[in-house]
Amino acid sequence: MDDLIGQPLDRIDGRVKVTGRAVYAYEHDVPNAAYAVMVVSSIANGRIASMDTRAAEQAQGVLLVITHQNSLKVPGAQNQSKTSPPGHAVQALQDDVVYYANQPIGVVVAETFADAIAGAQLVQVTYAPQPPQMDLESRLADAYAPDKAGGGGDPAASHRGDVQAGMAEAKKSIDYVYRTPFEVHNPMEPHATIAVWNAPDRLTIYDATQGVFSDRGRVASVFGLPPENVRVISPYLGGGFGSKGPVWSHVILAAMAAKQAKRPVKLAVTRPQMFGMLGCRSETRQAIAMGAKSDGAITALRDDTVSHTSMFGEFVEAASLPARMLYQSPNNSTSQRLVRSNIGQPSYMRAPGEASGTYGLEAAMDEMAYALKMDPVEFRLKNYAETDPEENKPWSSKSLRECYLQGAKHFGWSKRPLEPRSMQDGNALIGWGMATSVYPTRRSVSNASARLNVDGTFSVDAGTQDLGTGTYTIMTQVAAEAFGVDAKQVRFRLGDTILPQTPVSGGSQTAASTGSAVHLASQALREKLIQMAIRDARSPLSGLGAQDVILNKGRLYARSNPARGETFRELILRSGQPHVEAKAEAKPGAEKDHYSMYAFGAQFAEARVDADLGQIKVSRMVGCFGAGRILNAKTARSQFLGGMIWGISMALYEYAAVDKRLGRWVNNNLAEYHVPVNADIGKIEAIWVDEKDDHVNPIGAKGIGEIGITGAAAAIANAVFHATGKRVRDLPITLDKVML
Amino acid sequence: MDDQESKPALQVSRREFVEVAVVSGLAAGVPAAAQTPEIKPRIVNCTFTINKQKQELQIDPRVTLLDLLREHLKLTGTKKGCDHGQCGACTVLVDGRRINSCLTLAIMQNGREITTIEGLAAGSQLHPMQTAFIEHDGFQCGYCTPGQVCSAVALLDEVKAGAPSAVTPRMGEIRPIELSDDEIRERMSGNICRCGAYEGIVAAVREAAGRRRV
Amino acid sequence: MKPFSYFCPATVDEAIQGYGEAQETRFIGGGTNLLDLMKMGVERPAHLIDIGRLPLMKISPHGDGVRIGALISNTDAANHELIRTRYPVLTEAILAGASPQLRNMATMGGNLLQRTRCYYFYDPSYQECNKRTPGSGCAAIDGYNRIHAVLGQSPQCIAVHPSDMCVALTALDAVVQVKGPHGERSINMTEFHRLPGDTPQVETNLQSGELITAIDLPSIPYGKQSHYLKIRDRHSYAFALVSVAVVLDADEDGTMRHVRIALGGVAHKPWRATKAEKALTGEKADKKTLRAAAEEELADAHGYEHNSFKIELAKRAIVRAVTTVVGGQQNG
Incomplete structure (x- = not known):
């Protein structure tokens, strides 16, 4: 129990999940709940000329049809500024404007789901x-420079040295454009909300959200309520990957409909919605130019990235950030x-910025x-x-060199021929590629409480x-680990705004x-x-120094004499208190001023590409981080x-197919x-380098x-090049791009 | 396969059917989307055995088996991921076979025996597949998990019965299936896991099948 | 879904009588395609006749061939010893499609009747679709058309038939048995589905109220010399971009006496590659001959902005599939 942290403990929530008893947002048993289904726009730009809801209103079981014509007006939902972040501007049926296809334009509320749909x-x-x-391509001239880029509020542009001079100095250079497509998070659990008005000014929301407190804050501001009048509950979440971070329109619409x-x-x-x-x-669209001396030293690097934002808000897909550092x-x-x-509104999706950015940069590095x-x-x-070459700060820790070496060894990289298209097995061309992974380490203010219960167990809340x-x-x-007890003796609660305040689960x-x-x-x-024990004359530990008390195996005992001690239950029963509690707030310190903090890694991939038919399989992959x-x-x-x-998905499969017309x-x-x-998944392994970092935060x-995901798509793209000799610079690498 | 004995048809009388057919015949030719439904969905009596419990229910014929389980019977372990047979989260066993409960009307399963994720464990004793999923971390968010587990349970029966898959070599020859990892992967491909727990899922199925890595 | 009446007959005749003259009636078998379309609002039947309990669930020898009851599930057909040992290409094709769950539900007859796949057809919020609303236009021709047809399409429709099973049945010269208000008849597989022409809304030659009762497979002594090659964007649970079913009879020296080839993913119906078959019959399967035969088959192919690659892919797939069978890596 001394080293519980890091142990491969089975998931605490494993049993409820494999038995179907974990309750996700839509599954809370709320009496008398009606069913709401959204109506969405089929055009991407324009206005609603008219909505005829009569047939719907007369249909079996329908209770109410809401459109912009009869919706509750919620001034807090109005757009404030075109630079508002994701989730700020919601489309809550406040007007007739259509900004995008699949925008909510109505809500039908009915007795049953079948009736509503x-x-x-x-x-x-x-x-x-x-x-x-x-x-994008035809409107590059219209592109504008935002003020900031990325979740860390980095500047939207960076400069050091003289790129032109560096390129002139280069022996070899490359200059290419790399593209990644629109992708959609698609967590397996569709976004869902149950809204219950407990009183005219009190609202409970069961929501599939990555941030119960940010959810509460936004919903409260839209409806003009004090935050404490809104309770958000989210004990289980069927994936999110960023999409359940911001508060989107449907959450507001559920509360409005209720x-x-x-x-x-x-x-x-619904899934299509x-x-x-x-x-x-x-x-x-990442335009990358790079120059290097013949010994391989990079003399210049330029990364100019263009991405989309919506007509009503702003989000920067900060793909150029890795090229800075x-x-x-x-x-x-x-x-x-x-x-x-x-x-x-484009938004945060698993490793926003870095996922796309490491594809472009690391493919360019390969070239x-x-x-x-x-x-x-x-x-x-x-x-x-x-x-850190951009910030001129030391890294809080960096094991990237070890990641390259251990990953390469694990993969068998040393046997790789340099020449592309030099390994074949029957119809399959085989290639090996690698790339670097990087993601910033961040933290925000967070709170937790811990309690010893009268039965000797512990409750921890956040x-x-x-x-x-x-x-x-x-x-x-x-x-x-702190209490020296078995994990079974601790009950951790989360996903509820009645618990201590915490940040959104995003940005790792x-x-x-x-x-x-x-x-x-x-x-x-x-x-x-410990203080309770050593200050209590009735405790066997009475009079010991705090540093002389060990908490282990469910007991407090003397370092010098393990037999001298007591159980937590004995301690609390004697105290006569119902429980003993402590609270704490953890907040970022000055570490960011002194260090650059990132996780790093190296990824290695083997691609098998059918020489005639172009079908690609990632047969082997090793990531070392x-x-x-590592906590578990x-x-x-x-x-x-x-x-x-x-990363495999990004490299080979995913894209939202655009009908531009x-x-x-x-x-x-x-x-x-x-x-x-x-x-689609072959042999895939993740290993890591033990890293002790005392700077990043109290638990390291x-x-x-x-x-x-960072670097993974590039490693695969680089493997496909090594297999085929064909460089595809726009993801995903579907078979048509390599077969022709 | 022998001709199965035809099971008794639903107790919807022929006369009722014709009556309804006449009423809505008037609406034929009206563009679909603009048409006001002229017939109320009737309630139909059904009997199911769900997780070994016999249930007599009155249901709207439009209700899918998935919505019956989740919304009417509060058996929310079976998940709705896409509602179009494209993800496998809604997988349940009907008469021992895995199906997508979203793409069948509940009424079509009248009289059948349905097993959901809630019915796999024997009391507090987990099904070996459930245990294997926990041990091998065959999930993260857990939303696809009930479907994965039901699917995996059926998979083992299918393999036992000698059913080939798309990756079975020489499927023109009748012989026992060797359950390689590739076989497991192919046979579990009707269950999408967006978290990417596939490695753990394969390991769990491998273990529950009582087999070492091939 | 629009409210509908539901009727579950016990006999084929009851089912056919129940269908009557109503335009808005649909038979429902496995439901995997019809319910999907009903949820999308593409199909809006007023009456559903659940044929799932009809006694059409038998696979048995029939003359020199095999008869498959229309309500046999895709799984049971693929697993059946008679199919695996005599027509393994059908097993391969079925198992290449959908997922185990869907194959457990889908019936043989229902698979024959699955609708063509096109984004713009499946979603009624697209205004243009001649299949849904005759005369409204085709959104796919100038839209995103990566999955669409390159053979036999018309200016009215470029959707593709998505079935794998049907491609194998086409190569096998299966015969579809149907029964309707006017009696029984047989439809050859190659005549069962239609090219879009000016009536893309009519996808098969089945008449209103006719029910598929069985699929007959003729005797093909060389049926084991066969292969179903499916090329798709992921390795399972995806529709074919191009697929090829090959059944052939080759001499020991590689001369092909009989050749049957059908293509999937390229047309509004499973595409019998008669030109390639003719070019290959009596020839040896060397690369040059195969390529020439494939070129001939695809000579009239026409692609669009996103799918022209299918033409070359189909050619290479024909070469690969035939080579695989002649090379002895077939199902035997």
């Missing part, structure tokens, strides 16, 4: 359409620009290595940044969320932020309990592997928006939810 199909809409703007129907309302977004109103990863390039410039398009006839690992080691990331499990481990910050809060609260309780302290070896491995599989994504279903199925964890 049948009713929604009867709503007749006529539009006054305008031509949609959806194309208010107008005077009944609790449950609303789920999920393509538009819930954020997306924007299409990107990943390599020791003396002459460096990056920029981010945006075009406004008729799409739902440069070939130009130099250097091994790709060797080329990266040649340009290894020992300190409002946070578990998206499948393992929050329940790792928080339990952090707390149990939950372990660092809330993990630190749980750590501090648990340590505080531990100290409190340095991501601070089992759930961490799953997080890394999941990220890598997202109509401004619509036509493959808005899981049959044709391809994400990998089990058969860097966050692992997103690092796994």
Whole structure:
């Protein structure tokens, strides 16, 4: 129990999940709930000319049809500014403007789901359409420079040295454009909300959200309520990947419908509706130029990225960020620009910025290595940044060199022939590629409480969320280790705004932020309990110094004499108190001023490409990561592997297919928006370098939810090039792009 | 396969059917979307055995088996991921076979024996497949998990019965299936896991099948 | 879904009588395609006749061939010893499609009747679709058309038939048995589905009220020399971009006495590659001959902005599939 942190403990929530007893948002048993289904726009730009709701209103079981003509007016939902972040501007039936296809334009509330969905199909809409703007390439001249880029509020552009001079100095150079498509998160659990007005000014929301507190705040502001009048509950979440971070329109509409129907309302977004109103990863265009000396030293690097934002808000897909800091390039410039398009608000999607950015940069690194006839690992080691070249700060820790070496060894990289198209097995061309992974380490203010109960068990609370990331499990481990008890003796609660306030689960910050809060609260309780014991004349530990008391195996005992001690139950029973509690707040300190903090990794992939038919299989993949302290070896491995599989998906499968004439994504279903199925995954392994980082936060964890996707798509794209000799610079690499 | 004995048809009388048919015949030719439904969905009596419990129910014929389970019977372990047969989250066993409960009307399963994720464990004793999923971390968010587990349970029966898959070599020859990892992957491909827990899922099925890695 | 009446007959005759003259009646078998379309609002039947309990669930020898009851599930057909040992290409094709769950539900007859796949057809919020609303236009021709047809399409419709099973049945010269208000008849597989022409809304030659009762497979002594090659965007649970069913009879020296080839994913119906068959019959399966035969088959193919690659892919797929069978890597 001394080293519970890090152990591959089975998921605490495993049993309820494999038995179907974990209750997700739509599944809370709320008496008398009516069913709501949204009506969505079929045009991408224009106005609603008319909505005929009579047939729907008369249909079986329909209670209410809400459109912009009869909706509750909620001034807080109005757009404030075109630079508002994702989730700020919601489309809550306040006017007749259509900004994007699949925008909510109505809500049908009915007695049953069958009635609601049948009713929604009867709503007749006529539009006054305008031509949609959806194309990036033809509108590059219209692109504008935003003020900031990325979740960390980085500047939208960067410059160091003289890129032109650096390029002139280069022996070899490359200059290419890399593209990534629109992607849609598609968590398996469709977004869903149950809204219950407990009183005219009191609202309870069961929501599939990555941030119960941010959800509460936004909903309260829209409805003009004090935040404490809104309770948000989200104990289980069927994935999110960023899409359940912002508060989207449907949450507001569920609450509005419940208010107008005077009944609790449950609303789920249908799978086709999920393509538009819930954020997306924007299409990107990364223009990368790079020059290097013949010994491989990079002399100049430029990354100019353009992505989309919506007509009503702003989000920058900050793909140029890795090019700023990943390599020791003396002459460096990056920029981010945006075009406004008729799409739902682009937003955070698993490793926003870095996922797309490492594809472009790391594919370019591969091209440069070939130009130099250097091994790709060797080329990266040649340009290894020992300190952050952009910020001129030391790294809090960086194990990237070890990741390259261990990953390469594990993969068998040394046997790789340099020449492309040099390995074949029957009809399959085989190639090996690699790339670097990077993701920033962040944290936010977070709170937790810890309590010893009268029965000798512990309760630990934090409002946070578990998206499948393992929050329940790792928080339990952090707390149990502090108390020296078995994990079974700790009950960790999350996903409720009545619990201590925590940040959104995004940006890979939950372990660092809330993990630190749980750590501090648990340590505080531990100290409190030790003090209770040593100051109590009736305790066998009476009179000992605090440092002389050990908490282990469910007991407090003397370091010098394990027999001298007592159980937690004995301690609390004697105190006569119902429980003993400690609270803590963990907040970022000055570490960011002194250090650059990132997780790093190296990914290696083997691609088998059918020489004639172009079909690609990632037959083997190894990722090696340095991501601070690993809190649970089992759930961490799953997080890394999941990220890598997202990389496979990004490289080969995923894209929202655009009909530019109509401004619509036509493959808005899981049959044709391809994400990998089990058969697409070959042998895949995640390993990591033990990393002790005392700077990042009190528990030394860097966050692992997103690092796994970064670099993965590039490693695969580079493997496809090595297999075929064909360089595809726009994702995904579908078979038609390599066979012709 | 032998001709199955035809099971008794639903107790919807022929006369009722014709009456309804006449009423809505008037509406034929009206553009679909603009048409006001002229017939109320009737309630039909059905009997199911769900997780070994016999249930007599009155249902709207439009209700899918999935919505019957989740919304009417509060058996929310069976998940709705796409509602179009494209993800597998709604997988349940009907007469021992795995199906997508979203793409069948409840009424079409009248008289059948349905097993959902809630019915796999024997009391507090988990099904070996459930245990294997926990041990091998065959899930993250857990939303696809009930479907994955039901699917995996059926998979083992299918393999036992010698049913080939798309990756079975020489499927023109009748012989026992060797359950390689590729076989598991193909046979589990009707269940999408967006978290990407596929490696753990394969390991769990492998273990529940009592087999070492091939 | 629009409210509908529901009727579950016990006999074929009851089912056919129940269908009557009503335009808005649909037979429902497995439901995997019809219910999907009903949820999308593309199909809006007023009456459903559930044929799932009809006694059409038998696979048995029939003359020199095999008869498959229309309500046999795709799974049971694929697993059946008679099919696996005599027509393994059908097993391969069925198992290449959909997922185990869907194959457990889908029936043989229902698979024959699945609608063509096109984004713009499946979603009624697209205004243009000649299949849904005759005369409204085709949104796919100038839209996003990566999955669409390159053979036999018309200016009215470029949708593709998505079935894998039907491609194998076409190569096998299956015969569809139907029964309707006017009695029984047989429809050859190659005549069962239609090209879109000016009436893309009519996808098969089945008459209103006719019910598929069985699928007959003729005797093909060389049936084991066969292969179904499916090329798709992911390795399972995806529609074909191009697929090829090949059944052939080759001499020991590689000369092909009989050749049957059908293509999937390229046309509004399973595409019998008669030109390629003719070009290959009596020839040896060397690369050059195969390529020439494939070129001939695709000579009239026409692609659009996103799907022209299918033409070359189909050619290479024909070459690969035939090579695989002649090379002895077939199902035997």
